[in-house]
Amino acid sequence: MTTIHTLHIVNKRPDHPAFGACLSSITDQDGLLLTESGVLALADREAVLKGTIYALAPDLQARAITVDGLDVQTIDFDTMVALTTEATRVICW
Amino acid sequence: METLVIISHAPYCDWTGRESLDMAFSLAAFDQPVTLLFTGEGVNWLRKAQQADAVQQKSVEKNLSAAPIFGVSALMADHKACERYGLNKENMMPGVTVTALSADLIERYAHVVNLS
Amino acid sequence: MSPQTLCSFTLVITGAPYSSQAPQTALAFARAALANGHRIDRVFLYGDGVHLASALTSPPSDEVNWSQAWQDFLGSHDIAGFACIASALRRGIVDQSEQQRYELPANNLATPFTIAGLGEWVDSVAHSDRVIYFHNGG
Numbered sequence: 567m568t569t570i571h572t573l574h575i576v577n578k579r580p581d582h583p584a585f586g587a588c589l590s591s592i593t594d595q596d597g598l599l600l601t602e603s604g605v606l607a608l609a610d611r612e613a614v615l616k617g618t619i620y621a622l623a624p625d626l627q628a629r630a631i632t633v634d635g636l637d638v639q640t641i642d643f644d645t646m647v648a649l650t651t652e653a654t655r656v657i658c659w
Numbered sequence: 660m661e662t663l664v665i666i667s668h669a670p671y672c673d674w675t676g677r678e679s680l681d682m683a684f685s686l687a688a689f690d691q692p693v694t695l696l697f698t699g700e701g702v703n704w705l706r707k708a709q710q711a712d713a714v715q716q717k718s719v720e721k722n723l724s725a726a727p728i729f730g731v732s733a734l735m736a737d738h739k740a741c742e743r744y745g746l747n748k749e750n751m752m753p754g755v756t757v758t759a760l761s762a763d764l765i766e767r768y769a770h771v772v773n774l775s
Numbered sequence: 776m777s778p779q780t781l782c783s784f785t786l787v788i789t790g791a792p793y794s795s796q797a798p799q800t801a802l803a804f805a806r807a808a809l810a811n812g813h814r815i816d817r818v819f820l821y822g823d824g825v826h827l828a829s830a831l832t833s834p835p836s837d838e839v840n841w842s843q844a845w846q847d848f849l850g851s852h853d854i855a856g857f858a859c860i861a862s863a864l865r866r867g868i869v870d871q872s873e874q875q876r877y878e879l880p881a882n883n884l885a886t887p888f889t890i891a892g893l894g895e896w897v898d899s900v901a902h903s904d905r906v907i908y909f910h911n912g913g
Contacts, residue, residue, distance in 0.1 A: 681893060
């Protein structure tokens with residue numbers, strides 16, 4: 567697993583202001599974990615994401631969103647917990 | 660290890676901003692370092708001369724101006740949001756540092772809270 | 776921190792059940808944290824999250840009762856669950872002593888939740904390795 571600096575957890579739809587605030591604060595060394603409505607960003611053709619991108623599997627499955635061909639790691643809750651312990655800081659947007 | 664409390668919700672339409680302020684003041688009351696950052700529509704909390712009693716709510720202007728006395732390290736506002744909502748030196752309450760929400764800013768804080 | 780490092784967590788839930796996915800995402804996270812050997816210092820309900828502590832939550836029988844699921848989880852793992860007093864009283868989540876103090880007709884705080892001030896959260900910020908927030912996805 568790649569080591570990440572700040573882990574940004576986003577559970578908002580892509581056009582929510584918090585999603586924009588997150589993208590203003592993220593660097594290539596950071597992780598972007600999409601959960602809940604956040605995974606809709608992977609179906610949004612207008613979304614431009616940054617950092618190492620992770621998406622929570624149950625939220626993808628529930629919404630029938632596939633990540634084939636995208637640079638995204640699909641993770642479970644065990645990996646989500648691991649990411650939160652490894653990152654220097656965690657921000658829940 | 661300082662905490663950054665981000666206020667990104669507009670005033671009066673819900674209690675999120677108020678409850679974020681309560682968090683910041685609680686940290687300060689327990690001598691934990693804390694800075695407040697207003698972003699997005701949250702910068703509208705900073706406009707001078709709000710008459711919250713018109714909607715039967717309490718103004719937070721007094722609380723905010725007393726923030727340094729209560730031990731809040733700094734009040735900051737995102738410059739893009741200030742520009743968007745027409746906030747400037749003339750119409751913004753005093754004591755607010757205009758800055759940019761960025762990775763560099765976040766880097767200064769061990770803990771970041773954004774109620775949303 | 777190395778992947779093997781064991782952490783202490785505080786989970787702060789600010790999204791209400793049935794208005795948000797927050798309580799269920801938080802519960803799955805909490806179960807995974809314990810399964811991987813980490814500790815949960817406390818669960819703190821804030822803002823609309825206090826609705827999770829209502830003993831009167833009664834969803835249709837074919838839906839998960841997230842309030843009950845959280846009560847069971849906290850009880851079986853002996854984890855402290857707090858509802859912020861200011862958030863709770865505003866939203867009508869009341870324990871027996873607050874009922875008496877404000878002379879209210881009923882109380883509805885589910886066991887094992889207790890009412891507490893923001894000091895519990897401040898303690899988490901100061902002492903838990905990680906404070907993770909579960910907000911309304913809006």
